[in-house]
Amino acid sequence: MAALSRETIANGVLALLLLVVPLLAAASGETFYITLATRIVILALAALGLNIALGLGGLVSFGHAAFFGLGGYVAGILATHAFNGEALLFGLPATTSMPVIWLVAVLLCGLVALPIGAISLRTSGVYFIMITLAFAQMIYYFAVSWPDYGGEDGLSLYVRNTFPGVNTAQPLPYFLICLAVLAAAACLFWLLRGSRFGAALEAARQNTTRLSAVGIAPFRIKLVAFVISAMVTGLAGALFADLNRFVSPSMLSWQMSGELIVLIILGGKGRLFGPIAGAMVYVLFEYALGGITERWQFFLGLVLLGVVLFARGGLLGLVAGRARHG
Amino acid sequence: MTAALIIEQLLNGLQLGVMLFLIAAGLTLIFGVMGFINLAHGSLYMIGAFACAAIAAATGSFWIGLAASLVAAAAAGALMEVAIVRRLYERDHLDQVLATFALILILSEGTRWLFGSFPLYLDIPPLLQGAVPLPGGGQYQLYRLAIIGVGILVAIGLYLLISRTRLGMRIRAGETDREMIAALGVDIRTLYTVVFALGAALAGLAGAMVGALQSVQVGMGEPALILAFVVIVIGGIGSIKGALVGAILVGVVDTMGRFLLPKLVALALPASQATMVGAALASMLIYVVMALILAFRPRGLFAGQG
16 A cells, blocks of 8 residues: 555544543643543443444444443443342352453353344345344343343442442543453454455355355344344443443433444444544534534434535545445 | 223224324325335324314314414424425435434424423313214214314325315326426426325324324424334335325224233233233234335335336
């Protein structure tokens, strides 16, 4: 690659902003902005997970809030049990250690995504959108009506969970942990996209018949993409619960699923930094407009409508021009 | 548990089903003819309810409010189609989902701007107040029976409209092959606007009628929208018959599930837990039914060609 493409430059600028602004905020003692940046990073991670299914595989899941919320509840439930000194199911010990919680969240989301994906992938198009929504709604209503972990009111975490060697109660260290996770997930996305698997997934998105004709079963490729995508979004959910020290069914709601899709489209679907750009703009917009008017959702709606109608490649598409591939 | 109680619950289920049909019919028509997913359909339902409540409060007549709800929802639908939706027919579903998600934000916040955050209330018109005796000794609200009646009339009317009239013929032709009917000289753009306005008016009618049973507030559209999507996906997207069957199925299964499941669970678990488990299961029930149906019939019960 001789010259850097405009997208690469834009990505570099975004990455730099994401790192430098919170450091500056920390230096000047403005911890609120670090929390805002952490929110951006975590939402970007959740959307990046969805982007694996939606951007790379063309699987428009309208139910990824299910995994976001599940991840959140794993963090909440494990921490609550550990705080109260109660064992979990089958006498397993609870924990407040983030790496363990992440592992449980990721595995659980994978396990739940497997049957959901296997059933949903029997359908396609609008039916796929709606059946993923239905599964998410099942989990949502389950969480709402199950009072053990707060039901509709949600579940508070007394203190933020721990990470070996890091004081997670401080905003900056927690931000850096989240940023590192996001960076790792972005690497995963990049590797996946460039791999043989990524090529097959891209082919499955464009033309399943051709993919079958060369001897690759599209179903399995799509299912694996769906499961990986759910795992990444679940991890983001666990981080989000720790950021707010609170989980509630709203993390599982269909509005959340819609928001994740919005983040991707806003930034540019299928692009490595699409969800990051989307999350930055969305959260900053929410913050800036929310400060000016209560009616910020009205204006957010107008902006989204403008992006759909006039900026078809998302914001990164505006900066970098149309994607070369698909 | 008496027979009267069961009949009452069945009628409640039917009434919910009929309401869902009014919303789902427009949704499925718009998808069938234009291939468009309209998440903002729930907002049209909300607009109908607000128009009815506001006009009824101003004029003192529920019936003028009802007429206003039809006009307001149809006008909002037509405006939406001409200004925005029209540009999105050729786009993929993802863009449609996002654009109509944006419309929900705009319409919900806009309504809150106009009417404030407090819910409005709408009284049942005097003509339909009171109750009718049920076989087995119970009583049933006359207004809910009237809703069921309106739903049945609309279903018959839609059937006649689509199978017997010139407009219906064009709608069916538009579902099958839009290039061909455009080539035959039918003004397809106007046809699309008319279909969109018709679907919107049905949703507005549903909103106005429900408005007298529940409070009229911002955010009432989205739960109804999700249920209507469940309905059309179960029925087969694009099929009016599917929407009717799906709506009745969802209405009855949901209502009976909430009524019977806690009692069933009570047979196996102690009473304190049974209510909780039963309620949890009941609220998930229609989504379980939907997932089961799609797992075995991925294009719904009455799959069209769409």
